[in-house]
Amino acid sequence: MTMVRTIVGTMAESLAEAIFPPSIYCIACGSIIDNSRHYSLCDSCIEKVQWIEGALCEKCGKVLGDRYRHNLCYDCRRAERSFDRGFTCARYSLYERSLMMDYKYRNRAYIGRQLGDILYDRMKEEDISVDFIAAVPIHSSRKRIRGYNQAEIMAVQLSRRWGIPVKKNLLIRKKATKAMKGLSSYERRENVEGAFSLFSDKESTIAGRNILLVDDIYTTGSTFDSCSRVLKRAGAGKVYVLTFAAGGNVPPGDRL
Numbered sequence: 001m002t003m004v005r006t007i008v009g010t011m012a013e014s015l016a017e018a019i020f021p022p023s024i025y026c027i028a029c030g031s032i033i034d035n036s037r038h039y040s041l042c043d044s045c046i047e048k049v050q051w052i053e054g055a056l057c058e059k060c061g062k063v064l065g066d067r068y069r070h071n072l073c074y075d076c077r078r079a080e081r082s083f084d085r086g087f088t089c090a091r092y093s094l095y096e097r098s099l100m101m102d103y104k105y106r107n108r109a110y111i112g113r114q115l116g117d118i119l120y121d122r123m124k125e126e127d128i129s130v131d132f133i134a135a136v137p138i139h140s141s142r143k144r145i146r147g148y149n150q151a152e153i154m155a156v157q158l159s160r161r162w163g164i165p166v167k168k169n170l171l172i173r174k175k176a177t178k179a180m181k182g183l184s185s186y187e188r189r190e191n192v193e194g195a196f197s198l199f200s201d202k203e204s205t206i207a208g209r210n211i212l213l214v215d216d217i218y219t220t221g222s223t224f225d226s227c228s229r230v231l232k233r234a235g236a237g238k239v240y241v242l243t244f245a246a247g248g249n250v251p252p253g254d255r256l
Helices: 002-019 043-048 074-078 094-105 111-123 140-146 150-162 185-192 222-233
Strands: 085-091 132-135 171-173 196-198 211-218 239-246
Touching (some): 094 211, 150 211, 171 222, 222 239
Parallel strands (some): 085 239, 132 211
Antiparallel strands (some): 171 196
């Protein structure tokens, strides 16, 4: 059944791309464009993306803000991270949220290829050593409904551009977790505690290797911490994390 849903998801992706080819239509607003537009975004939409700039958290990579006087964001100052360093491309504001909703919930899987290109442009100048790329898994029940793992599409495209292999089925999400929206930092950690495990017979694959974990959005880092703990316990070397967008540097008490 899972294979059938995967095939259906791939067919839906191909059909949607045939109807709305990203080289002709802006992936965000649908305006007609030509293939010279970066990431298949029209001039108006690409200007709306809040690309990261300024001071960044030295651990997770989110934007700190002009008036913030620490090297680590609020969350990283309070939590002991299991991953080594994080990177992101944009701030998760209303515009980025709208694009992610289209990508994940409106059957527009092809957007992931452009997001993968964005991830590549973010990482190509970073001086880190990565042995392979892996996607944060989604639960099988969610994948049956959606038809695809949005992080995996991004990871595969990043792999194509960067020339670094992607390892599928490295981690498994064995627990169907609740949606993170509205949960406190503590509740988020509890929600994903024990949610991930290493796919069978993968220990030898990751022993001593540096891994880049890919997902769509970074908020408090709870999901990445949970995944990274599993990988580190299995002998992974460095674990880096990468997302398209990250939430703002918000004090825990002010977070909705």
